[in-house]
Amino acid sequence: MTDLPTLRESLEAHGLLAKKSFGQHFLLDLNITRKIVRLAGPFEGRAVIEVGPGPGGLTRAILESDAGKVVLIEKDHRFLPLLGELDTGDGRLSIVEGDALKVDQSKLVEGPTHIVSNLPYNVGTPLLIDWLTGAWTPVAMTLMFQKEVAERIVAQPGDDAYGRLAVISQAVAEAKIVMHLPAAAFTPPPKVASAVVHVVPRADRPDPQTLKRLERVTAAAFGQRRKMLRSSLKQLGGGALCEAAGIDPDARAETIDIDGFLKLAKALA
Template sequence: MTDLPSLRESLEAHGLMAKKSFGQHFLLDLNITRKIVRLGGPFDGDVVIEVGPGPGGLTRALLETEARKVIAVEMDSRFIDLLGELNGVYGDRFEVIEGDATKIDEARSLADRNLTEAAHIVSNLPYNVGTPLLIKWLTGPWLPLSMTLMFQLEVALRVVAPVGDNDYGRLSVISQVLCDCQKIMDLPARAFTPPPKVDSAVVHLKPKAERPEPRVIRNLEKVTAAAFGQRRKMLRASLKSLGGEALLEKAGITPSERAEQVSPQDFLRLAHLI
């Protein structure tokens, strides 16, 4: 690390600052990024994909581990040259892909580089695409080994919320059916440059050993959208188009319950029955 300028120096040298339109808020304290990586790991011998590296705070911390390779996906072309400077220290253990992470085929990208299809995801997610990216990785055909993701606090709380909690919703159900989810770190707004208007938190998601088949995952998306789209209605009404009372009785769920009273496993049972 002594061969590299500080993150602030790198930003100044390249005349860069965060872009509001990209939802960028940078972590420039390497003590924080190292802690995030330590809590999300270990990554020994594995490939790590980082989304939205910006100036490379998390990237540097990841490259200090025993990860086999770190691939950074960055859509802001302004940062490509800055990030490329890491190759001078870390060689081909590091690579930048310029592109939109919501559109990238991770399995193809790994195969094109003769890498194992398995990889971890680590990201200080841009606020404006955090939830869509999480849903993509949870429900898509390519499944990460693990995900260590920074969200604005309200989204992080929704991911880990238990049934009956005020934050419990569709994102809670889908995340918890498919992964073991844990909030591993809180970060105040002042930790970022520029500071966002809200606090943030890091969530670690580890996919469960037994994964439902794609049909069931699609049904889970469908049934949670219907139930939480009308969350104040009883399930017999909100799920009427999917089978209503008959479906609920088959699943052993009281038709008068509302969405926030139904556990992730009960939603999974409904998804199997649709």
């Protein structure tokens, strides 16, 4: 990687600019990308998937690490030639052109797989939910989000940011913010700061049916978060559902912890 031109030189050589419609903001400081990869590892030869690599700043750091197979999923075809320049021909790097929301990632790798990505802002949340609740689950994820989204993932009951995303994320995984980045770290700078979240799925995650019910319960509860649960959950059973779960029907969604929502989801069965 040390023999390659700088990321800025590569972008200029290919005449590339970030596309606002794709939510692109490039991280060009290799000291930062290397730190993110250190926080994500060690990989010990396991596969790593990166979504939205863009000019490849994070990719270079991943390829310098102890990762095994490295798979890039890039929707913007303009970056494919630039990313191809990172391929040393040893078969370690694989580049897939496509939308990560539609690509079956389970067919791209074998065995335990890490995901390390500076996620495009417009698809970060749905991708996280898909990885957490879908049939295929990574062994760990180290993901960059807008700071506001990162705070929503790790929020606790009573926090202003506590909502559906926190409940679903923490019901199936342990998540913590491991790094903060100012807008000035990116090219072009976004209007908000960013944060890196490290997510590790739980071994005792709820079964798929419970997760589906959890999504229904949290959608109703936080859709009317200022109302008591007996009202916000009325279509799902209201007070009777709460009593079956052992939850105070006069409580509001933002005060119920993860275990409480899981009890509501199981009672919904």
